[in-house]
Amino acid sequence: MGYQKLKGTPDFLPEDTNKWQFVESKSRELLSRYQFKEIRTPIFEQFELFARGVGETSDIVSKEMYDFYDKGERHVALRPEGTAGVVRSYVENKLYGPEHQKPTKFYYIAPMFRYERPQKGRMRQFHQLGVEVFGSQNPETDVETMVLAMDLFKSFQIKNLKLVINSLGDVETRKVYRQALIDYLEPFKEELSKDSKERLYKNPLRVLDSKDKNDKKIVQSAPSILDYLNDQSSKHFETVKASLEALDIKYVIDSNMVRGLDYYNDTIFEIMTEDPNFGSNTTVCAGGRYDNLVEEVGGPETAGFGFGVGLERLVMLLENAQFEFPVIDALDAFIVTIGESTNKEATKLAHVLRKNGMNVEREFLNRKPAKQFKTADKLNAQYVFTLGETELAEGTVNIKKLSTGEQIKLALSELYNENHEDLIAEIESRLKK
């Protein structure tokens, strides 16, 4: 046996890359309409950046980091998410400087890595489309960015999506709320699930989105963070809701939703699919506001807002919906060769046709003409150019349009020597005569 790819690592074969190219280019169109600019940062960074940025206690850092020591004894990690690296780059390159338009908007389409047990829609190497906005505390930034996320799915005609929002308030709010939550949960301590018991003091907010049935019941009447928001956060959240409504965008508030990354404050959101055959990973996009992260990473106080879209999940959504991905490299012509002596001429013919803008494939195996036609048909070629010994002798090529069966003969010299504005149109007009 030879080699096999590492666990949770994908090969994208041509049938896949066709889909991905389509998704990426369509996404880029939309992103430029929103004036987001692409940024590319390294796929690995100092371990500390993620530990500090994403949060030491988060599962992503504490158990899912793909980290190692390099030959220079540096503790490095493959990025588990995109935000920390972009923030680092923003700070390191001083993109907060006065010459940069604010808010500053970036996007990336890039691989991410998490060391976890793979299953459908969750790989160790996976891909995210993410955006980050720096330098705007305006709640309309939250709205615009969430609308972008929704638009992205709409542009692929994806239905059955749910926008879920919540507010985490500011640091102070969370401290107060955290204590209130602990006070509420403590009497139930013995009833809580094992996981939740552990989280009770470490990260009580996470108990809120426990999947455990009994936990859920207990949590149902827990205090809501929304009742603890200060005036500013509360106003911010109200504005966000009102603007979403003004745009006629449906949303659900889930005051128990918290995110796995520690850097969020105020608005957070998730887009979930209700596609029934989607397994347990129903979140296809998630993000929120992070007004303290830039400072945390060493930059000046700068507001931030961003989200990530799981591209594997997006592509899966399209596949489930039987989305018809356009063929981007349809074959115009297949060259059938008959007899060894035509081998060389076929190369020249292919070259000339390609020079004239056609997508061309030719026979290399010298099979029987019938087999070659079968292949041309299977490849969905528009035309077959037949180059046999008789054609070679008289300096012509036979052209057949597969959809109609019509054929004509054309002088090779005409093809080779003349200037063709639109060769396919010329062939078409010849066929009509």
Next chain:
RNA sequence: GCGAUUGUGGCGAAGUGGUUAACGCACCGGGUUGUGGUCUCGGCAUUCGUGGGUUCGAACCCCAUCAGUCGCCCCA
């Protein structure tokens, strides 16, 4: 990290201890010596994820290991 389940040709899939490992698709060649369909004939796994073990005998049983799938945890 935990649990369940699966792993047979390029793909799908039968076989669940006894000499030659069904079948379908795809592919290759012929019938049809230069034209796409159908039909027809033939070819295509010294080997059953990998490594050990049990046995006179293993694709089938046992152990380990790798990988896939699903669920948990968590997440995009």
